[in-house]
Amino acid sequence: MADATGNKIAKNYYVDVKVKQDGFYLKGLNGYDWGIQDRMTRMFNKKSGRTVMLAFDHGYIMGPTAGLERPDVTVLPLAEYADVLMCTRGALRGCIPSTVNKPVALRCTTGATLLRELSYECLGVDIEDAVRLNASAMAIQVFCGAEYEHNSLENLAKAVDAGLRYGIPTLGVTAVGKDMVRDARYLGMATRVCAELGCQFVKTYYCAEGFEEVVAGCPVPIVIAGGKKLPENEALEMCWKAIDEGASGVDMGRNIFQSDDPVSMLKAVRSIVHDGETAEKAYQMYCDLKGK
Ligand code: R5P
Secondary structure, eight states, X not given: OOOSSSOOOOOOXXXXXXXXXXXXXXXXXXXXXXXXXXXXXXXXXXXXXXXXEEEOOTHHHHSSOTTOSOHHHXXXXXXXXXXEEEEOHHHXXXXXXXXXXXXXXXXXXXXOOTXXXXXXXXXXXXXXXXXXXXXXXXXXXXXXXXXXXXXXXXXXXXXXXXXXXXXXXXXXXXXXOTTOOOOHHHHHHHHHHHHHTTOSEEEEOOOTTTHHHHHHTOSSOEEEEOOSOOOHHHHHXXXXXXXXXXXXXXXXXXXXXXXXXXXXXXXXHXXXXXXXXXXXXXXXXXXXXXTO
């Protein structure tokens, strides 16, 4: 118990030692609270400043997707090589034991399937459940230019508010509507809108022209989705270009879990994202590891 009398005089204030005020290592996130920064640090490697997220939330709109028919069989062996698991709460609770102990980017929007208008979404997870699941981020889909753009932006704003209350970052996921092209103009707008609305990081697609400007115009880190399955060398080439042009990582799904050898593919992607390997070397690594 503290005493009121007889205490040593406090004098070691180190007045000549400046308080360390290093900026936070991730772009645009210096002004955030401890909880947000701590969760971002769990997801983004401090040395490389990047992340390899494994996306397997596809079932929320697609049902059983090729490669995800049994996430307990196909995703679990991949978990140790991913920095973050991106999934729904259903797949998480049902297929991933808590002992896997990986940061989770929790898919928190819902309301549509492939059979209907995809942009007609709402918030589908209470912030309390995100806290209960110890989520490191909430993933919110945004449909700029689509029929229900307004709803998706409202979902995003509400998630950001809730996330700030509890210290959980929000990942804005820029989905491209049926009539929109994945060009720098569109992606630049969509990613910037997400950041302006308060997301701490944004997921988008890579575009062959102008991706550097997309990254530069977004004040917070950008990670890229993989999109439809490509031959492994092409997927690694896309990954390398995105990193080379400023992406802070990937949030890749089908190009990992639909690969002929998902673990080797994930290792090859990691070598680009964290170790700066070229696409050629990463593909060589994939070929060497494949089937072993
Ligand atoms: C799509 O609805 C999901 O957000 C996926 O997580 C996203 O598309 C990334 O997966 P992929 O690399 O397969 O495109």
